[in-house]
Amino acid sequence: MPNPAAPRQNGKQLNPEVRKHNFDEVAQIFTKEEALAEANRCLHCKNARCQANCPVGVQIPDFIALVKDGKVGEAASKIMETSLLPAICGRVCPQEKHCEGNCVLKEKFGSVNIGMLERYTADTARKEGLLTTPVCAKSTGKKVACIGSGPSSLAAAAELARAGHQVTVFEALHAFGGVLRYGIPSFRLPREVIDHEIETVKSMGVTFRTDVLVGATETIADLLKEFDAVYVGSGAGLPTLTGIPGENAVGVYSANEFLTRVNLMQAYKFPQTDTPIRIGKRVVVLGGGNSAMDAARCAMRLGPKSVTVAYRRSAAEMPARAAEVEHAKEEGVVFEYLVTPKEVVADETGHVIGLKCTRNELGAPDEKGRRRPVEIPGSEFVMPVDTIIVAIGQKPNPIIAKTTPELKTTERGVLALDEEGKTSMPGVYAGGDIIRGGATVLLAMKDGIEAAKRINQYLQGK
Numbered sequence: 113m114p115n116p117a118a119p120r121q122n123g124k125q126l127n128p129e130v131r132k133h134n135f136d137e138v139a140q141i142f143t144k145e146e147a148l149a150e151a152n153r154c155l156h157c158k159n160a161r162c163q164a165n166c167p168v169g170v171q172i173p174d175f176i177a178l179v180k181d182g183k184v185g186e187a188a189s190k191i192m193e194t195s196l197l198p199a200i201c202g203r204v205c206p207q208e209k210h211c212e213g214n215c216v217l218k219e220k221f222g223s224v225n226i227g228m229l230e231r232y233t234a235d236t237a238r239k240e241g242l243l244t245t246p247v248c249a250k251s252t253g254k255k256v257a258c259i260g261s262g263p264s265s266l267a268a269a270a271e272l273a274r275a276g277h278q279v280t281v282f283e284a285l286h287a288f289g290g291v292l293r294y295g296i297p298s299f300r301l302p303r304e305v306i307d308h309e310i311e312t313v314k315s316m317g318v319t320f321r322t323d324v325l326v327g328a329t330e331t332i333a334d335l336l337k338e339f340d341a342v343y344v345g346s347g348a349g350l351p352t353l354t355g356i357p358g359e360n361a362v363g364v365y366s367a368n369e370f371l372t373r374v375n376l377m378q379a380y381k382f383p384q385t386d387t388p389i390r391i392g393k394r395v396v397v398l399g400g401g402n403s404a405m406d407a408a409r410c411a412m413r414l415g416p417k418s419v420t421v422a423y424r425r426s427a428a429e430m431p432a433r434a435a436e437v438e439h440a441k442e443e444g445v446v447f448e449y450l451v452t453p454k455e456v457v458a459d460e461t462g463h464v465i466g467l468k469c470t471r472n473e474l475g476a477p478d479e480k481g482r483r484r485p486v487e488i489p490g491s492e493f494v495m496p497v498d499t500i501i502v503a504i505g506q507k508p509n510p511i512i513a514k515t516t517p518e519l520k521t522t523e524r525g526v527l528a529l530d531e532e533g534k535t536s537m538p539g540v541y542a543g544g545d546i547i548r549g550g551a552t553v554l555l556a557m558k559d560g561i562e563a564a565k566r567i568n569q570y571l572q573g574k
């Protein structure tokens with residue numbers, strides 16, 4: 113009999129005093145006992161709200177029932193019927209918004225820890241050799257190109273391969289995974305987990321090519337000569353900067369550059385690796401989203417005296433996942449709320465020595481319902497800092513749109529889709545951050561899966 117009232121299992125975490133000096137994974141995998149105890153809390157609801165609120169429709173009650181019966185390999189296969197990246201999703205998806213946020217036990221006993229169960233299932237099945245290669249349909253003879261190798265293209269490529277198409281993924285960088293690899297740090301998502309999930313997609317016959325910047329190396333028009341359809345999953349890798357005076361001083365990084373140096377190029381191992389990184393004594397990170405938390409926690413691991421997150425609104429409006437904020441605080445990151453940066457102060461050699469800011473109070477809500485920050489007159493002050501990391505958002509790189517005039521974009525610079533989810537160019541489909549301008553791994557995957565279905569229909573009519 114399920115026991116929903118049993119205490120929710122949260123798993124163990126590395127000690128903050130130890131982990132803030134290394135890049136090891138913070139959250140530890142469930143033990144078998146913890147997994148069984150947590151699986152036993154699930155009520156296996158008939159009309160499961162957790163499943164209905166999962167953007168890719170993972171069969172949550174069914175996989176948890178299999179975990180409970182000790183059938184971890186079958187549980188992994190059950191998840192992989194709808195999501196081919198379970199070890200990644202179990203770690204980075206905002207479960208509190210989707211599955212766990214809608215669990216019937218949430219108010220009374222605390223939601224079932226679905227994220228940790230998904231991760232346990234995926235990791236254990238892999239370690240015990242219980243994963244099976246997803247079955248692909250007989251070859252259709254059609255060829256599809258996927259641009260980018262982030263979660264959106266990976267999901268699209270896998271679905272297209274399942275349908276029997278021959279798929280090639282083109283990635284601009286020298287490594288695959290998109291933000292999963294260059295943005296999200298290994299202490300949240302170990303590199304071997306990304307490698308393994310990409311191996312699964314490869315095992316389905318998908319070909320991967322690095323160092324191809326579509327729009328420069330070759331255009332979409334070139335690809336359409338060789339491929340029957342193209343999926344654009346090129347993400348939103350162009351950083352947004354503040355535009356305040358002095359922002360080009362030495363010691364100011366965009367979060368994108370900072371995280372790429374640390375996570376993709378592993379600059380924290382320099383000189384064993386090729387890329388260096390300079391970190392000062394006092395670091396300030398501007399922003400309040402997931403990028404800001406990742407930048408702050410990476411910066412902390414590089415050994416400065418202090419790391420401060422400066423955010424324009426209050427804690428309640430901060431978009432980062434609550435768990436990431438908690439982890440950052442445990443590791444010693446300090447939060448300054450209701451602060452707007454006004455000017456970077458540099459010394460005579462051009463190096464950052466401070467950040468002029470004003471203090472805010474909260475005003476009326478904006479169009480998204482979040483209360484606006486309103487500057488308090490006469491509240492100017494200077495934060496003594498020598499490294500500034502700007503993590504206030506990102507937008508799509510315009511190279512693809514610029515070199516493909518047939519592709520319509522919106523005023524936000526994202527690719528425009530019609531009501532049927534098609535781009536303005538026949539045979540070209542798109543999804544993930546390139547159409548959303550910065551969202552989540554799961555939404556990027558959902559777009560990829562849905563676009564793959566549209567591509568199938570398109571190819572059947574071809």
Ligand SMILES: Cc1cc2nc3c(=O)[nH]c(=O)nc-3n(C[C@H](O)[C@H](O)[C@H](O)COP(=O)(O)OP(=O)(O)OC[C@H]3O[C@@H](n4cnc5c(N)ncnc54)[C@H](O)[C@@H]3O)c2cc1C
Pocket residue numbers: 204205206259260261262263264265282283284285288289290291292295296324325326327345346347348349371402403404406509511512543544545546550551552553554556
């Ligand atoms: C630091 C950070 C932390 C995040 N943390 C989380 C989290 O915890 N949970 C969560 O759900 N979401 C998180 N997100 C958001 C999430 O990672 C993104 O929404 C998701 O990765 C988008 O997937 P995508 O496939 O559309 O694009 P991306 O992951 O950006 O991948 C796009 C890929 O396309 C490649 N590319 C770009 N242009 C070209 C071109 N012209 N030719 C060839 N290749 C090209 C890029 O190099 C990249 O590899 C985070 C984002 C950031 C920046």
